[in-house]
Structures are given as structure tokens and as C-alpha cells.
Amino acid sequence: MEGGKFDFKKAQRELIRKELRPILYEYGFVLCGPTAYIRERGGLLQEFYFKVEVSKLRPWVSYRPVFDARPIVSFGSDGPNGAKYENPYRGFRWCSIDYWYTEDDVLKEKYYQRQFLPQFEALKSSIVNGLLPEMDAMRSLDDFIQLYESCGKLFGEPIRHYDISHTYFPFISGVHGASGKKRMELILSEMGGTWLPTLPKIVKKYLESHMGGMDTDSEADRIFHAYCNQVRIAYKLDVK
Structure with missing residues (x-):
């Protein structure tokens, strides 16, 4: 003191x-x-x-x-x-x-x-x-999804007891299983709107610059991978 x-x-x-x-x-x-x-x-x-x-x-x-x-x-x-x-x-x-x-x-x-x-x-x-x-x-996102699908436990509690599990995992699985324009549509739908102002500045700026739509699936895939790297940068993680 x-x-x-x-x-x-x-x-x-x-x-x-x-x-x-x-x-x-x-x-x-x-x-x-x-x-x-x-x-x-x-x-x-x-x-x-x-x-x-x-x-x-x-x-x-x-x-x-x-x-x-x-x-x-x-x-x-x-x-x-x-x-x-x-x-x-x-x-x-x-x-x-x-x-x-x-x-x-x-x-x-x-x-x-x-x-x-x-x-x-x-x-x-x-x-x-x-x-x-x-x-x-828990080595990967696949393991996380599998835990939910198998009704396992997270932090000592059944994972399906968490209030938002019934809405959060359909979003995760949807994005994880999609590609191209469909995948980015899911991202923009979830991260846009009321959530957008809460995102890290560089992520928010990147998403805003790509809200006008994408012409091809390959372009959308490139944008998705760049978006994930913006998230990594925002949280001090190594880019992939």
C-alpha cells in the first residue's frame, strides 16, 4: 500500500x-x-x-x-x-x-x-x-462443431445448455460449410447491422468496402480469406 x-x-x-x-x-x-x-x-x-x-x-x-x-x-x-x-x-x-x-x-x-x-x-x-x-x-473449429453435434460438455456444462447455442452453431456450421458468394453473404448478414459499429476498426472498414456485392465465387473466397486475416490482425494474431 x-x-x-x-x-x-x-x-x-x-x-x-x-x-x-x-x-x-x-x-x-x-x-x-x-x-x-x-x-x-x-x-x-x-x-x-x-x-x-x-x-x-x-x-x-x-x-x-x-x-x-x-x-x-x-x-x-x-x-x-x-x-x-x-x-x-x-x-x-x-x-x-x-x-x-x-x-x-x-x-x-x-x-x-x-x-x-x-x-x-x-x-x-x-x-x-x-x-x-x-x-x-480443442484443436480446431471442426472439433468445436463436433462437440456441439455430439452434445458434449463445454467448461464443465452441456454445450447445448448455453443460451445461444441453438442459433450460434447454425451460423458457424453454415459459414464453415459454405464457400464463394454464399459464405460472404452469411458473414455480411451476421456481422453487419447493429454489430458493425462494435467491430474492430480495420475489420469494420474492410467489410464496409465489400458490401456492394461480389461478382464471382473466387473473388468472394479471396475477400473471405482477407477478412479473416483482418480479424487476426485486429487481435494481434499471425496472419495465414
């Missing part, structure tokens, strides 16, 4: 940087935001986002195809959990402290040490022992 002042948000960021970043780097994740980490495996993006708030740390883990340019969609979780205590996902949940609003920094730091740090250690354990092994086993 510097100068008698305890900064809870700063403490959270430092903990993420010191305790989680080295682990995620070891697994091939790259930093794509102040507290966001991402990697690509066979066309599938895997992301961790740690939202630092004044009262708590909110972790988020998600999967999405590389052709989904939206920063964070709903297909993920901020608190997977299982019925058994031994479940390796159990610690993946919000980490918070009581009296976060107090001006008594000594009291706030005491709760940080006694309450927040054990929660954070449980979060770290769940990432190392639960989430990362599962994510390593």
Missing part, C-alpha cells in the same frame, strides 16, 4: 500480469487488450478476458471462429461450475471483496489479502487444471 492508499483495481491488474500472463503465454496466448488474451487453433479463437472492476474481478472464457469478428459474444462463461467439489472448473468465478466501497484502505487491503487472494488462487487453479487442458484438447 503506497502512501497509505490501497488501489484495488491496480492490485488486480498486477496480479493478472504476474500470476496469469506467464501461464497463458506458455500456452501460446497473446495479449490482445490490457487484460485480454487470445490464441487461434485451426480456425478457432480461444480467449480469456479478465474484467477489472472497482468491486471485483470478472473472468470470461470463450470460443468463437476466426470469422466471427465481434470482440466478445455470448458464447462463453464467467462462472462454469460443476456439482462436485473436485470439479477442476469450480474456482472459475468472480473474485470480490467486502467493503470495496470503504475509504478505509487498511480495511480494504485486509479483505484483499484474506478474501480476494484465496479466490484468485482458486481461479488460477481452475484455469490451469480445468480450462487450459480442455482448450488444448
Whole structure:
């Protein structure tokens, strides 16, 4: 506590940087935001986002195809959990402290040490022992689609229990199985409209420049592959 002042948000960021970043780097994740980490495996993006708030740390883990340019969609979780205590996902949940609003920094730091740090250690354990092994086993977008088709589990929960699974996977499978102009039509239909302003600037600009239509399937395929590379660039990933 510097100068008698305890900064809870700063403490959270430092903990993420010191305790989680080295682990995620070891697994091939790259930093794509102040507290966001991402990697690509066979066309599938895997992301961790740690939202630092004044009262708590909110972790988020998600999967999405590389052709989904939206920063964070709903297909993920901020608190997977299982019925058994031994479940390796159990610690993946919000980490918070009581009296976060107090001006008594000594009291706030005491709760940080006694309450927040054990929660954070449980979060770290769940990432190392639960989430990362599962994510390593998910080698490609094909594996992700197969998990849905086989009614498997994602982050310890049945994948079809996720609210948007019944609409999200038809979109993913449709794009994944299409080519040419049809594929780009599906992309523009999903990424345009209300989502367009939320996309990374370079992705938004690229899509806007190709909304007038494409003359041939081969041209549309070229645009699709370039679009995916724009997504990769936006999230600090290697282009293909």
C-alpha cells in the first residue's frame, strides 16, 4: 500500500500480469487488450478476458471462429461450475471483496489479502487444471462443431445448455460449410447491422468496402480469406 492508499483495481491488474500472463503465454496466448488474451487453433479463437472492476474481478472464457469478428459474444462463461467439489472448473468465478466501497484502505487491503487472494488462487487453479487442458484438447473449429453435434460438455456444462447455442452453431456450421458468394453473404448478414459499429476498426472498414456485392465465387473466397486475416490482425494474431 503506497502512501497509505490501497488501489484495488491496480492490485488486480498486477496480479493478472504476474500470476496469469506467464501461464497463458506458455500456452501460446497473446495479449490482445490490457487484460485480454487470445490464441487461434485451426480456425478457432480461444480467449480469456479478465474484467477489472472497482468491486471485483470478472473472468470470461470463450470460443468463437476466426470469422466471427465481434470482440466478445455470448458464447462463453464467467462462472462454469460443476456439482462436485473436485470439479477442476469450480474456482472459475468472480473474485470480490467486502467493503470495496470503504475509504478505509487498511480495511480494504485486509479483505484483499484474506478474501480476494484465496479466490484468485482458486481461479488460477481452475484455469490451469480445468480450462487450459480442455482448450488444448480443442484443436480446431471442426472439433468445436463436433462437440456441439455430439452434445458434449463445454467448461464443465452441456454445450447445448448455453443460451445461444441453438442459433450460434447454425451460423458457424453454415459459414464453415459454405464457400464463394454464399459464405460472404452469411458473414455480411451476421456481422453487419447493429454489430458493425462494435467491430474492430480495420475489420469494420474492410467489410464496409465489400458490401456492394461480389461478382464471382473466387473473388468472394479471396475477400473471405482477407477478412479473416483482418480479424487476426485486429487481435494481434499471425496472419495465414
